[in-house]
Amino acid sequence: MNALATILEVRGLSVSLPIGGKLTPVVTDMNLSIARGEAVALVGESGCGKSMTARAIIGLPPPGAEIAGSIVLKGQELTQLTPSERRRIGGREIGFIFQEPMTSLHPTLSIGAQMTDGLRYHLGLSRTAALERARELLDRVGIPRGRDILAGHAHQLSGGMRQRVVIAMAIACGPSLVIADEPTTALDVTIQAQVLDLLARMREELGLAMLYITHDLEVVADFCDRAIVMYAGDRVEDGQPEQCLTRPRHPYTSGLVAAIPRMGGTSARLSPIPGQVPPVGAWPAGCRFAPRCAIADEICATRPVFDAGVRCWRPLASPAP
Amino acid sequence: MIRYIGRRLLLILPTIFVPLILVFLMLRLAPGDPAAQILGDQATPDQVAALRHDMGLDQPLVVQFVFWLKGVLTLHLGASFFFRQPVIDILPSYAFVTIQVALLALFIALVVGACAGVAAALKRDTPIDRGLVALAVLGLSLPEFWFALLLIFLFAVTWRIFPVAGYVAPSEGLVASFMTIALPAIALGLRQSALMTRMMRSSMLDVMSEPYIATARAQGLPERRVVLRYALRVAAAPFVTVAGLSASHLLSGAVAIELIFSLPGLGKLLIDAVGRRDYPVVEGAVLAIAIMLAILNLAIDLLYALLDPRVRLS
Ligand SMILES: Nc1ncnc2c1ncn2[C@@H]1O[C@H](COP(=O)(O)OP(=O)(O)OP(=O)(O)O)[C@@H](O)[C@H]1O
Ligand code: SF4
Ligand SMILES: [Mg+2]
Numbered sequence: 305m306n307a308l309a310t311i312l313e314v315r316g317l318s319v320s321l322p323i324g325g326k327l328t329p330v331v332t333d334m335n336l337s338i339a340r341g342e343a344v345a346l347v348g349e350s351g352c353g354k355s356m357t358a359r360a361i362i363g364l365p366p367p368g369a370e371i372a373g374s375i376v377l378k379g380q381e382l383t384q385l386t387p388s389e390r391r392r393i394g395g396r397e398i399g400f401i402f403q404e405p406m407t408s409l410h411p412t413l414s415i416g417a418q419m420t421d422g423l424r425y426h427l428g429l430s431r432t433a434a435l436e437r438a439r440e441l442l443d444r445v446g447i448p449r450g451r452d453i454l455a456g457h458a459h460q461l462s463g464g465m466r467q468r469v470v471i472a473m474a475i476a477c478g479p480s481l482v483i484a485d486e487p488t489t490a491l492d493v494t495i496q497a498q499v500l501d502l503l504a505r506m507r508e509e510l511g512l513a514m515l516y517i518t519h520d521l522e523v524v525a526d527f528c529d530r531a532i533v534m535y536a537g538d539r540v541e542d543g544q545p546e547q548c549l550t551r552p553r554h555p556y557t558s559g560l561v562a563a564i565p566r567m568g569g570t571s572a573r574l575s576p577i578p579g580q581v582p583p584v585g586a587w588p589a590g591c592r593f594a595p596r597c598a599i600a601d602e603i604c605a606t607r608p609v610f611d612a613g614v615r616c617w618r619p620l621a622s623p624a625p
Numbered sequence: 626m627i628r629y630i631g632r633r634l635l636l637i638l639p640t641i642f643v644p645l646i647l648v649f650l651m652l653r654l655a656p657g658d659p660a661a662q663i664l665g666d667q668a669t670p671d672q673v674a675a676l677r678h679d680m681g682l683d684q685p686l687v688v689q690f691v692f693w694l695k696g697v698l699t700l701h702l703g704a705s706f707f708f709r710q711p712v713i714d715i716l717p718s719y720a721f722v723t724i725q726v727a728l729l730a731l732f733i734a735l736v737v738g739a740c741a742g743v744a745a746a747l748k749r750d751t752p753i754d755r756g757l758v759a760l761a762v763l764g765l766s767l768p769e770f771w772f773a774l775l776l777i778f779l780f781a782v783t784w785r786i787f788p789v790a791g792y793v794a795p796s797e798g799l800v801a802s803f804m805t806i807a808l809p810a811i812a813l814g815l816r817q818s819a820l821m822t823r824m825m826r827s828s829m830l831d832v833m834s835e836p837y838i839a840t841a842r843a844q845g846l847p848e849r850r851v852v853l854r855y856a857l858r859v860a861a862a863p864f865v866t867v868a869g870l871s872a873s874h875l876l877s878g879a880v881a882i883e884l885i886f887s888l889p890g891l892g893k894l895l896i897d898a899v900g901r902r903d904y905p906v907v908e909g910a911v912l913a914i915a916i917m918l919a920i921l922n923l924a925i926d927l928l929y930a931l932l933d934p935r936v937r938l939s
Pocket of ligand 3: 356485
């Protein structure tokens with residue numbers, strides 16, 4: 305993999321939000337890089353900072369957020385851009401797919417109007433040209449009769465169809481990176497598989513770099529080249545999904561894997577991780593996982609450094625050579 | 626859409642006839658004899674009885690009602706006892722004044738309310754937002770007539786920008802005419818805009834946190850475009866409903882404020898006619914106000930359907 309093919313390079317990203325009048329870190333020391341055609345999964349329980357990481361990358365954090373670190377997209381340092389330049393990166397260079405297909409499309413604008421807005425703004429297409437392009441895009445994401453769909457509204461479409469439309473919008477202006485924030489969570493299982501297939505196909509056909517946010521490591525194991533496991537705003541493990549599943553190195557990853565329900569498994573012995581995720585603002589000073597970790601030691605009162613793919617003083621197995 | 630309009634048209638019938646029937650009953654069941662009133666103190670009982678017969682007041686209530694209903698349906702509203710000319714000829718010029726004031730007030734309320742509401746929402750929690758909200762609260766707590774008197778005192782008496790009272794028809798000079806209705810319209814509209822500001826602000830804040838706004842932003846569209854094209858369209862829908870309620874309120878407000886500003890509108894006509902026991906004019910004025918309200922509500926419904934395609938289908 306050569307350096308030129310690196311699409312996104314995030315270094316030392318921290319996001320702090322004003323919570324209860326105090327600036328509170330919700331993501332710390334985030335590093336990640338995604339190459340052309342590569343898919344990286346961001347995995348972790350609810351509230352660990354996955355969406356906030358994504359929102360920082362696309363430049364749409366909540367009001368009052370403070371962002372530190374470097375975000376480089378195709379060699380361009382995004383944190384140095386003026387707000388309006390930064391804004392234009394979205395849609396043009398980065399496509400974003402949201403979790404809720406039922407509410408992420410506008411309720412009263414036609415599908416056509418929503419799909420063509422970005423095309424006309426970023427690519428300067430005429431109305432008719434943009435509509436024609438939108439129809440092609442719909443065709444591409446597996447929606448026939450595009451013309452009818454474009455004239456219609458979101459409420460006339462099923463959840464799966466809406467998510468296809470959202471995917472079409474995300475790839476409309478030919479971005480190099482697509483961020484999908486739990487794009488299938490709200491869908492039926494069969495539809496989930498279809499949408500995942502579609503994303504995989506788009507990635508291959510368009511050579512997209514993809515950041516795929518999920519709380520289910522198993523679902524993305526085939527789909528992603530790398531997985532980053534997050535816990536309480538931290539990147540705790542970074543490796544191949546298969547390896548994370550079969551030979552997790554961080555005790556938290558190991559706990560996550562143990563809690564995955566197995567289909568047709570011999571027993572229903574799910575072992576959820578004991579204790580609870582500490583809320584933001586109440587993270588332990590040392591290892592944030594320490595209060596729940598079975599093998600915690602004195603050294604764990606000191607914050608572990610991220611080393612060899614894992615942020616832990618006492619990683620479990622060693623990685624495959 | 627045609628079916629939708631048809632259904633709406635059916636629904637407005639009661640809003641016209643219920644007030645009319647109430648007025649019909651109230652006038653006839655209230656004590657006091659219009660015939661005696663018209664003829665004055667010197668009239669003999671025979672003269673009064675003759676006039677009562679001419680006016681149909683000696684008939685049973687049911688018969689009177691049937692005649693009256695026939696009259697209303699064919700727009701034969703009878704002749705004014707006082708003006709001695711057909712009611713239908715009297716109404717238009719009075720209605721015109723009321724409509725003028727109400728429309729101008731609505732325009733002021735909508736424009737000021739929408740702009741202030743959107744501005745407050747976009748500048749949420751800044752001094753601009755707090756200032757606008759404070760003004761709106763102040764506006765809502767002032768009684769309308771008090772506000773009207775304050776305006777008269779400031780702009781008509783102290784600074785002499787507007788006339789204190791009276792009316793000039795547009796045919797006698799557009800500017801002079803505008804000046805006579807401006808102050809009553811401002812008094813009505815500005816106060817109503819306080820309600821609209823609060824409404825628009827909260828509606829806008831709700832919409833701006835919707836996922837589809839995040840989608841539009843993630844598309845890289847400029848914030849202006851997101852606000853004007855994506856957010857306002859949705860935020861305006863409840864706003865239109867409130868505007869409809871407001872417009873009804875403004876129409877009745879116009880009727881009331883005419884008395885303060887001595888404007889020859891339906892309100893003044895109605896009050897004067899009640900004093901004179903001029904039944905046909907009272908009924909005519911109520912009919913005119915009811916029809917205007919009904920048309921207004923219909924227009925609001927249609928506007929609502931245009932803004933939101935889901936309404937048309939349901
Ligand atoms: N607008 C906001 N204001 C204040 N705090 C917020 C806001 N949005 C999120 N948070 C907090 O920031 C932390 C990270 O949230 P984030 O949305 O990134 O979690 P997530 O990993 O995406 O979770 P989920 O799986 O539920 O989507 C959470 O603790 C959350 O409570
Ligand atoms: S650093 Fe210590 S407490 Fe944290 S995960 Fe590793 S072993 Fe457990
Ligand atoms: Mg999230």
